[in-house]
Amino acid sequence: MAQTIPAALGDAADRFGDHPAYVQDGEVVTFLELLRRVRRAARGYVAAGLEPGDRVVVWAPNSIAWVVAALATSYAGGTLVPANSRYTGHEVAEIVDRTSARIVVVEDGFLGRTQIADLRAASELASVSLVVELAHLADIDMGSVTTADVDRLAESVSPDDVADILFTSGTTGKPKGAMSAHRQTIGVARAWGELGGVNGQDRYLVVNPFFHSFGYKVGIVTGLLTGATLYPVATFDLDATMEIIESERISVLPGAPTIFTSLLNAPGRTDRDLSSLRLAVTGAAVVPVVLIERMRRDLAIDQVVTAFGMTEAVVVTMCREGDSAETVATTCGRAIPGMETRIGPDGELLVRGEYVMLGYLDDEAATAEAIDADGWLHTGDIGVLDDQGNLSITDRLKDMYISGGFNVYPAEVEQALARMDGVADVAVVGVPDERMGEVGKAYVVGTAAPDDVIAFAKERLANFKVPRHVEVVDGLPRNLSGKVLKTELRDGS
Template sequence: MTDTIPRLLRDAADRFGGAPAYVEGDRVLPFTQLHDLVRATAAGYRARGLEPGGRVVVWAPNSINWVVAALAVSYAGGTLVPVNSRYTGHEVADVVDRTGATLVLVADGFLGRTQVADLRAASDLARVADIIEITDLDAVAVPAGDLGVIDGVADAVSPDDVADILFTSGTTGRSKGAMSAHRQTIGVAMAWAELGGVRSEDRYLVVNPFFHSFGYKIGIVVGLLTGATLYPVATFDLDETMALIETAQISLLPGAPTIYQSLLNAPGRTDRDLSSLRLAVTGAAVVPVVLIERMRAPAPEGLGIDQVVTAFGMTEAVVATMCREDDSAETVATTCGRAIPGMEARIDAPDGEAGELLLRGDYVMLGYLDDPAATAEAIDADGWLHTGDVGTLDEAGNLRITDRLKDMYISGGFNVYPAEVEQALARLDGVADVAVVGVPDERMGEVGKAYVVRTDPGPTTGLTAEAVVAFCKERLANFKVPRHVEFVDGLPRNLSGKVLKTQLRSS
C-alpha cells in the first residue's frame, strides 16, 4: 500500500499518466501534470521558509489550485491545515496563530470579501513568512531543473508523520485540531473507495468542500487512489450542477441530503439527462426513507442512481461506518451502515439499549493539537473514541444514531456548535443572556434559533432580531448564523444553572 501522500501522488502519475485527474471549466489537468505542478509548488514553499513538519493554512473554495496547493504541502514535508472558505478573518487568524503556520494560501475576493485585509486586521501573523494568493501559484513554482532537493524531502516523509490538522469546534466553543497521519488519511480513503466501488472511469463531482474531510480525503485522496476524474465545484448552483452532470456524464455525486433534495425539487430537472449518476453517498443528517427511494427511482420520478448508501463519520475518525451496495432503502435511510474494515463500533450500554457510540481502529485521530487533556477525554485508555453521539447497533451491526450527548446540530451538512455562537452573541451590546439550539428546516436539515434575553426588555430597546443576525454575520461563517431569533424574558435553567435546551426545542 502506498502509505504517504507524496508517494501516492507519484504512484498516481505513473499509473494513470495522461488521463485527466481534474476538470474545471475549460482546464483539464492530467495526473502527470498534477505531479509536476505539485513538485514545483512544493519547492516554492521551501524557498519561502517551509520546513518539514511546518504548517500551511489553506483558506479557499474548491478549485484545481486548491488541490495543487494542498498536495504541495505534503510534498514539502509539511502539515496541511485547511480552513472553511466561509470563515471570517477572526476565525482563520485563530487557527493560523495556534498552529504557528509558516504560509497561508488565500482566495482573496471570494464571495466579494477582503480575506487578506481581514486576516491582517485580526492578527499580527507573527510567524507567517508569506501570504500567497491561491490563483497565483505560478509565481510560487520553482523551475523544473531545480527540483532534486524537494524530491528528496518528499521521499523522507513517513507514514506516521502528521499529514493534516482539521479543526472542529468543541462544546466549549473553541475549535480543536484533529491530527491524522499519512497512513490514516490514505487508509480511510481506500476503505471508502473500495466499498463504493470507485474506478478510474468514474467522473466525480466534488460538491463537498475540500477543507472538510469528506472533500479532501474522500475526494482528492480517493481520486489519487482510483484514477477517477474529479470536477471541483466552488459554490453549489443547482442549474450549473445539473448541466455539468449532463454534459460531463458525472457518475459519482457524494454529498449532504440537501444536495439531493435540491436536485429532486429543481425546476427543469426532468428536462435534464442525469442518468449517468451511479453512486451517491450521503449522511451528516437524518435521511428520510422517501429520499433514498426517490434517489434510486428511475426518472422522471427520481434520480435513477444505482447505488445509494449512507455513512457515519466525524473529523476525528473521517468514516467509521458505511452501508453496502445491497442494503435496502430502509436500512440506508434509517442507519449509517456497519463498521468499515479497520474500524470497530460499540455502544456504551447493555445490549439492545441506546448509549454513547464509541469507535476504535486505524482511522481514529492521533489526538488534538496541543491539547492532551481534550485528547484524553475523547480517547480512553483502551483506544475508544467517545463520539458524544447516542445510538444503537442492530444484530447485523448497523448503527442508528438516536440522539446527541452534545448540543451540536447539523446545518446543510456542516456541524454547528451552539456554544461558539453563544460566545459571539455574548459580546453584543444589549444581550443579557442567550441560548442557541438547532430547529428543523426543510432545506438545511436544521438551522440555528437564538433565544435572547435583552438587558433592556422595554419596548424602546434598540436590539432587534436583524441586529442579532447582522452581528453574527460579521463574526461567524454563514452556516453558523442563526436563522431565527426569539426574545424571551429569561432562559429555563435547572438547579445547577444549566440551560434546559430540550425545553427550548419543544417550545
C-alpha cells in the same frame, strides 16, 4: 502500496499518466501535470521557509489550485490545515495563530470579500513567512530550490507523520484541531473508495468542500488512489450541477441530503439526462426513507448508500451495495474495515480503529477526554446497533446540530453573541428547517433587537453558523446546577 500522500501522488502519476485527474471550467489537468504543478508549488513553499512539519493553511473554495496547494504542502513535508472558505478573517486568524502556520494560501475576493486584508486586520500573523493568493501559487519565487530537493523531502515523509489538522469546534466553543497521520488519511480514502467501487473510469463531482474531510480525504485522496477524474465545484448551483452531470457524464456524487433533495425538486430536471450517476453517498443528517427511494427511482442511481463519520474519525460506518432502501435511510451502515463500534453504558456511540485521530493539537486534556485508555473515541452521539451491526444515531449528547451538511456548535455561536452590547444571556439550539435540515435559533436575554443580533453574528461568524431566528426572552430555563435546559428550548420552538 502507498502509505503517504506524496507516495500516492507519485504512484498516481506513474499509473494513470495522461488520464485526466481534474476538470474544471474547461481546464483539464492530467495526473502527470498535477505532479508537475505540485512539485513547482512545493519548491516555492520551501524557498519561502517551509520546513518539514510546518503548517500551511489553505483558505479557499474548491478548485484545481486548492488541490495543488494542499498536495504541495504534503510533498514538501508540511502539514495541511484547511480552513472553511466561509470563515471570517477572525476565525481563520485564530487557526493560523494556533497552528503557528508558516504559509497561508488564500483566494482573495471569494464571495466579494477581502480575505487577506481581513486576515491581517485580525492578527499580526507572527509565525507566517508568506501569504499568497491562490491564483499566484505558481509565481512564488523558488530561489535555489530544485525539483530534486523537494523529491527528497517527499520521499522522507513517514506514514506516521501528521498529514493534516482539521479543525472542529467542541462543546466549549473553542475549535479543536484533529490530527491525522498520512497512513490514516490514505487508509480511510482507500477503504471508502473500495466500498464504493470507485475506479479510473469514474467521473466524480466534488460538491463537498475540500476543507472538509468528505471533500479532501474521500475526494482528493480517493481520486489519487483510484484514478477517478474529479470535477471540483466551488459553490453549489443547481442548474450548473445538472449541466455538469449531463454533459460530463458524472458517475459519482457524494453530498449532504440537501443536495439530492434540491436535484429531485429542481425545475427542468426531467428534461436532463442524469442517467450516468451510479454511486451516491449521503449522510450528515437524518435521511428520509422516501429520499433514498426517490434517488434510486427518479434519479436512477444504482448504488445509494449512507455513512457516518466525523472529523475525528472521517468514516466510521457505511452502507454497502445491496442494502435495502430502509437500511440505507434509517441506518448509517456497518463499521468499515479497520474500524469497530460499540454502544457505551449511557447509550453513547464509541468507535475505535485505524482511522481514529492521533489526538487534538496541543490539547492533551481534550484528547484524553475524547479517547479513553482503551482507545475508544467517545463521539458524543447516542446510537443503537442492530443485529447486523448497522448504526442508527438517535440523539446527541452534545448540542451540535447540522445545517446544510455543516456541523454547527452552539457554544461557539453563543460565545460570539455574548460579546454584543445588549446581550445579557444567550442560548442557541438547532431547529428544523425544510431546506437546510436544521438552522440556529438564538434565545437572547437583554435589550438587543433580533435583527441587530443577526447582523452582529454575520460580521463574526461563517454564514452557516449565523442564527436564522432570534427570540428575546426574560430568562433561560436552567437546572439546579445552572446548566441551560436546551431540550426545553428545542421543544418550545
